[in-house]
Amino acid sequence: MTQVIDRFRSSTLGWLRGTLAGWGTCLLFLAGLLGTFYFLAQGTLQGVALLLPVLMVAAIAILLVKWLENLGTAYEITADRLILYRGLVRKSIDEIELYRVKDVRIDFSIINQMADIGTIGVASSDETTRVRPLLIPNVERARARREKLRELVNTARRQRGVREIDMVHEDI
Numbered sequence: 001m002t003q004v005i006d007r008f009r010s011s012t013l014g015w016l017r018g019t020l021a022g023w024g025t026c027l028l029f030l031a032g033l034l035g036t037f038y039f040l041a042q043g044t045l046q047g048v049a050l051l052l053p054v055l056m057v058a059a060i061a062i063l064l065v066k067w068l069e070n071l072g073t074a075y076e077i078t079a080d081r082l083i084l085y086r087g088l089v090r091k092s093i094d095e096i097e098l099y100r101v102k103d104v105r106i107d108f109s110i111i112n113q114m115a116d117i118g119t120i121g122v123a124s125s126d127e128t129t130r131v132r133p134l135l136i137p138n139v140e141r142a143r144a145r146r147e148k149l150r151e152l153v154n155t156a157r158r159q160r161g162v163r164e165i166d167m168v169h170e171d172i
Helices: 012-018 020-042 047-071 110-115 142-160
Strands: 004-008 073-078 081-086 092-097 101-107 117-124 134-140
Touching (some): 004 142, 012 047, 012 110, 012 117, 020 047, 047 073, 073 142, 092 117, 117 142, 134 142
Antiparallel strands (some): 073 081, 081 092, 101 117, 117 134
């Protein structure tokens, strides 16, 4: 078995601090919490004030769903493969041979950059990414991980003697 170089999951904390949806979830919780304390201090917890605890529960539910989603998928990088472990109850393992990777890209917004997270996209000739690239969202230290993955792809190609040739129609 080859040695694991990196193992990671999408970061729930990174999602909270690095996306507008995460910030919105925090604000939803904070609005519910502060509003509830305000109306409790006033001694009137009725009508609209009763909806405020619901905001907190909604924010917690959103966070829990995101956490379970991130918990259900793990990524492992070895010298020759990118391995995806999916599922909590019903598990599956999928692999992408690194020599088959055609492109590794990273996308991030201004907020993502401040939180040092990003979405890594992997396109390859493997069946896993034939229809659309594999997207790995909310990756902490995404730039460094992408660069390491690129280095491993180039090494795997050199070891196997693989070269990529782009075929272009001349009539285009």
